[in-house]
Amino acid sequence: METGEWKLRQERINLLSFLNRIARIYQEDASVLKREFNSRIKIPPDIKIEADSNLLNRALENLFNNALRFTRESDSIYLTAHLKNGEVLISIEDTGPGLTEAEIKLIFEPFYRGTSSRREQGFGLGLSIVKSIINAHGWEIKADSRPGDGTRFTPALISSAT
Ligand SMILES: Nc1ncnc2c1ncn2[C@@H]1O[C@H](COP(=O)(O)OP(=O)(O)O)[C@@H](O)[C@H]1O
Ligand SMILES: [Mg+2]
Numbered sequence: 001m002e003t004g005e006w007k008l009r010q011e012r013i014n015l016l017s018f019l020n021r022i023a024r025i026y027q028e029d030a031s032v033l034k035r036e037f038n039s040r041i042k043i044p045p046d047i048k049i050e051a052d053s054n055l056l057n058r059a060l061e062n063l064f065n066n067a068l069r070f071t072r073e074s075d076s077i078y079l080t081a082h083l084k085n086g087e088v089l090i091s092i093e094d095t096g097p098g099l100t101e102a103e104i105k106l107i108f109e110p111f112y113r114g115t116s117s118r119r120e121q122g123f124g125l126g127l128s129i130v131k132s133i134i135n136a137h138g139w140e141i142k143a144d145s146r147p148g149d150g151t152r153f154t155p156a157l158i159s160s161a162t
Helices: 015-032 053-069 126-136
Strands: 011-014 036-042 048-051 076-084 087-094 140-145 151-158
Touching (some): 011 015, 015 036, 015 076, 048 053, 053 087, 053 126, 053 151
Parallel strands (some): 036 076
Antiparallel strands (some): 011 048, 076 087, 087 151, 140 151
């Protein structure tokens, strides 16, 4: 992705309907795996973003799948979105094991896998792909967490007026 061998296929998308659609899918996946799922999508109906909807979808799905995989039955997963200073802050948050400060510095590196994830399958590539997708759009993503207190990923998207 960093070599520029791929190109974003950007289009103007209505963010509220995009997020409502994925929230319905996440709700279904979460209930199959017995996670509590809650979404609070508080953005005006006319907000549009320039995005490659396939890639944005993949990025959010990666975050959601991590939330599913690193939690247990009856844990909670939240999808939220709100506007702040012209940005749309999306968050995918879970009540799973959380991460230490030291781990948070490494999780976006390709092939990094946390110590608590040995029982899970994976190659440690998901979050580096998520970050590449978000940055390719000119956006940023943050992670915060405390051990035992869950994990929250917050992609900040730039919206364009109507
Ligand atoms: N929601 C989460 N809760 C706890 N740890 C997480 C979460 N998401 C990611 N991680 C940590 O970040 C590491 C890297 O994630 P990722 O790049 O998606 O790789 P993978 O899922 O293949 O392990 C994971 O191995 C795990 O340690
Ligand atoms: Mg992953």
